[in-house]
Amino acid sequence: MAVDLVILTLRSSKLQVLLVERGVAPYSGLQALPGGFLNNAAEDIEGAAHRELSEEAHLDGAQLHLEQLGTYGKPGRDPRGRVISVAYLAIAPSLPEPIAGTDAASASWRPVDDVLSGGLNLAFDHQQILADGVERARAKLERTALGTAFCPEIFTISDLQKVYEAVWGVSLDPRNFYRKVQGVPGFLVPVESTRRTTKGRPARLYRAGTRAVLSPPLTRPEHPIPVEEER
Amino acid sequence: MAVDLVILTLRSSKLQVLLVERGVAPYSGLQALPGGFLNNAAEDIEGAAHRELSEEAHLDGAQLHLEQLGTYGKPGRDPRGRVISVAYLAIAPSLPEPIAGTDAASASWRPVDDVLSGGLNLAFDHQQILADGVERARAKLERTALGTAFCPEIFTISDLQKVYEAVWGVSLDPRNFYRKVQGVPGFLVPVESTRRTTKGRPARLYRAGTRAVLSPPLTRPEHPIPVEEER
DNA sequence: TCAAAAGTGTTAGTAGTACACCCATGC
């Protein structure tokens, strides 16, 4: 039994994922998702995910979003033998500095687009796990407040808009986005009498509200869906 | 390692789940989700789900919807020791006869509402797994063609409407529902020059189309209207 | 003929989009 982590964040307005370079066989030298085996037969699976998050990424799970993504257990996915891996999706707020820690030398943020477009091969079935994680994040942005997990505690509406644009890979009208998110009660909580130094007019600041499910949902612009012809 | 199955179907216009009575400790005599341990270290997890589906419910997975729901591995969830269970959600079309098979004596369909409202205690954490499965089904009806998995190969639009009403627990306007589903290209494929004996005017028949993702989605009413008592 | 269910037309209210415009700041 193992756990693997898809840790997503926003850096330079791009959706990025944390990868580590494998130092041992199999797939030594290849990039992989952070993860590892359960410590012992009694370790809680989600506890193991938190432990790996801390060990490999030096992220404490306090205010970090962490959810189970799925379980990958096809025989043959690990050449060492039967390994069943429970994958978790973690969302981290933008952090100023790159991850520094024990495995720091081998850990790096990579733009998700670069990885998924095939420019970088991942070990095991990690490419698939990453794709599933990104799709989960895309879908959950529509109906839940997951977007705020990408933001620091205090943020502006345009910060949040950058999250949506990066994850969905679209560009949105800032004025309509502004009203849309404000129109969801409990999504954003204004932080009174505060602002931030920027270029133009200062923006109001917000904290994430308690509302977990967004209604009405924020719909992503419709991407072309090929209608398969009936056979 | 084990697999558990949430098998949902529509019977008497109600959403029902297949339960089995446990014959052995722990929780002997209680109702539980069908499931069991992996046969050996090399058995594929989804393969094991198919095997249990066949053994315990006598449903062949040919045209049956089956998807992974999640993995439940909290220490202590099984008094026998550490058991990690991968739960699957299966959707079965309405079957005329109750399940008949090796465990037939102990297997029965139960209305989901009765089980979730607490009238019936399930073994292990199966109540939670069932709740997660139902919520997954509810959500997927909005954006995917999952509803057709509840229907036989050939069905009418009002058959499909009954699925939505039962799963969501609402009542829908048949005329608007009719146009809504017809307006999704690739969702339904008309079966030409066929009809069915009923009470009123015969209905056109349809097969499920190849379109897996519905756009626009069918949105469930935000404030559920209590279903009027029928029959 | 009537009852029942299928299917169509129409309309009012509402949500989403596009975009013109004003506001508050740094330089």
Added chain:
DNA sequence: GCATGGGTGTACTACTAACACTTTTGA
């Protein structure tokens, strides 16, 4: 002042909900 991003108003369009109405069958 001007540039830049924040925030507001508004018209237009598309979708939805509600419901009157017509069609096609069995009895």
